[in-house]
Amino acid sequence: MRALLCKQYGLPDTLVVEEVPDPVPGAGEIVVDMKAAGVNFPDVLIIQNKYQFKAELPFSPGAEFAGIVSAVGAGVTHLKVGDHIIGSTTYGAFCEKVKMSAARAIPIPRTLPFDTAAAFILTYGTSYHALKDRGELKPGETLLVLGAAGGVGLAAVEIGKAFGAKVIAAASTEEKLAVCREHGADMTINYETEDLRERLKELTDGKGPDVIYDPVGGKFAEPAFRSIGWRGRFLVVGFANGEIPRLPLNLMLLKGASVVGVFWGQFCSKEPQAYRQDVQEMFELVQQGKLRPHISARYPLAQGAQAINDMMNRKVMGKVIITP
Numbered sequence: 097m098r099a100l101l102c103k104q105y106g107l108p109d110t111l112v113v114e115e116v117p118d119p120v121p122g123a124g125e126i127v128v129d130m131k132a133a134g135v136n137f138p139d140v141l142i143i144q145n146k147y148q149f150k151a152e153l154p155f156s157p158g159a160e161f162a163g164i165v166s167a168v169g170a171g172v173t174h175l176k177v178g179d180h181i182i183g184s185t186t187y188g189a190f191c192e193k194v195k196m197s198a199a200r201a202i203p204i205p206r207t208l209p210f211d212t213a214a215a216f217i218l219t220y221g222t223s224y225h226a227l228k229d230r231g232e233l234k235p236g237e238t239l240l241v242l243g244a245a246g247g248v249g250l251a252a253v254e255i256g257k258a259f260g261a262k263v264i265a266a267a268s269t270e271e272k273l274a275v276c277r278e279h280g281a282d283m284t285i286n287y288e289t290e291d292l293r294e295r296l297k298e299l300t301d302g303k304g305p306d307v308i309y310d311p312v313g314g315k316f317a318e319p320a321f322r323s324i325g326w327r328g329r330f331l332v333v334g335f336a337n338g339e340i341p342r343l344p345l346n347l348m349l350l351k352g353a354s355v356v357g358v359f360w361g362q363f364c365s366k367e368p369q370a371y372r373q374d375v376q377e378m379f380e381l382v383q384q385g386k387l388r389p390h391i392s393a394r395y396p397l398a399q400g401a402q403a404i405n406d407m408m409n410r411k412v413m414g415k416v417i418i419t420p
Contacts, residue, residue: 098420099191100400103154105145108405111157113398119195121169126198128181132214133161133189133418136247137311137336140408142187151187157404158189158418162204162213172198180204182213184221184364190400192420199368202375208382215247215389215415216382217375222333222360223251224374226309227259229363230356231329235260237306238325240296242316243336244281245272245413250390252309253281258386261307264299266292266316275413279390287316296323309333317341321353328353336410390414 099116121127139157141147151157165179175181181201188194204213227233239256243249244265256263257280265276266285273284285295296304304325310317314337321330321343328351330343348355364371381387393416395403400418407416 097192099156101154102143108401111401123170125169127167128163128194129166130161131163131210133158134214135403135416149186156191160218161189162210182217211417219247219251226331226358231307238262239307240264240305241309243312244276247415248311250414293319293323313337314339330355333358
């Protein structure tokens with residue numbers, strides 16, 4: 097099979113596509129013919145050895161995919177050859193055949209397109225866990241989404257609307273904000289041309305947002321937190337900006353507010369029943385038309401490095417997909 101390989105840590109242009117042996121499932125494992133794989137910001141980090149988990153060289157990046165089960169290992173009873181599934185892995189999805197733990201595969205309806213499914217599990221899973229479990233977002237509350245046109249950001253916009261919240265989307269260009277409005281944002285802020293705090297004061301009548309969803313980090317985290325409402329929840333999702341902000345602890349005290357970490361990967365591992373419940377709830381929202389993954393580009397496996405490069409340079413709106 098062909099695989100996009102990281103053979104030395106570095107930028108996307110160091111990745112290569114090579115033939116490697118087909119994988120064989122061990123006990124409790126399956127092999128899946130990959131039909132579509134989603135590109136996410138952790139893929140940018142892991143190839144540079146900057147991610148929380150270290151991958152042993154050589155390896156294929158890629159953390160989410162959809163495909164058809166082609167082989168089943170000993171002890172696997174809930175899946176069979178021919179099943180359509182979505183899967184999440186720490187790495188290893190950007191190849192024609194993916195070996196993975198059967199416990200991390202979830203069957204999907206045959207009516208669900210593979211590219212939609214592959215754009216779904218990590219971004220929507222992260223945002224659903226963040227807003228439902230960690231942020232406890234309630235109907236009528238106000239949600240601010242930073243980096244709202246990115247994969248997890250756009251998912252958060254849609255999920256916030258599905259939960260009955262008022263959603264303020266913040267992004268860096270008018271083109272990105274237009275996509276946010278198409279996906280349900282009630283109000284928008286261009287934080288490159290507008291003062292974030294002043295605009296938030298205007299849009300919330302001085303009350304501030306109840307929940308802030310931040311996958312970006314960097315210079316906008318502190319002004320956003322200074323604008324948060326009483327008993328607000330600031331969700332730390334990631335640091336796409338590359339800079340980990342330092343928030344003064346007195347701000348939490350003055351606002352009666354919480355800073356809450358969101359680590360979806362660990363949630364899936366430590367609370368598998370809750371994870372599967374979330375996925376079923378999200379499927380229902382997809383069927384109701386309330387969640388609509390936005391796929392802005394598709395790349396063949398041979399151009400997978402370019403897909404990761406676009407993610408690194410923040411050129412992606414919604415999701416980009418790699419296909420075999």
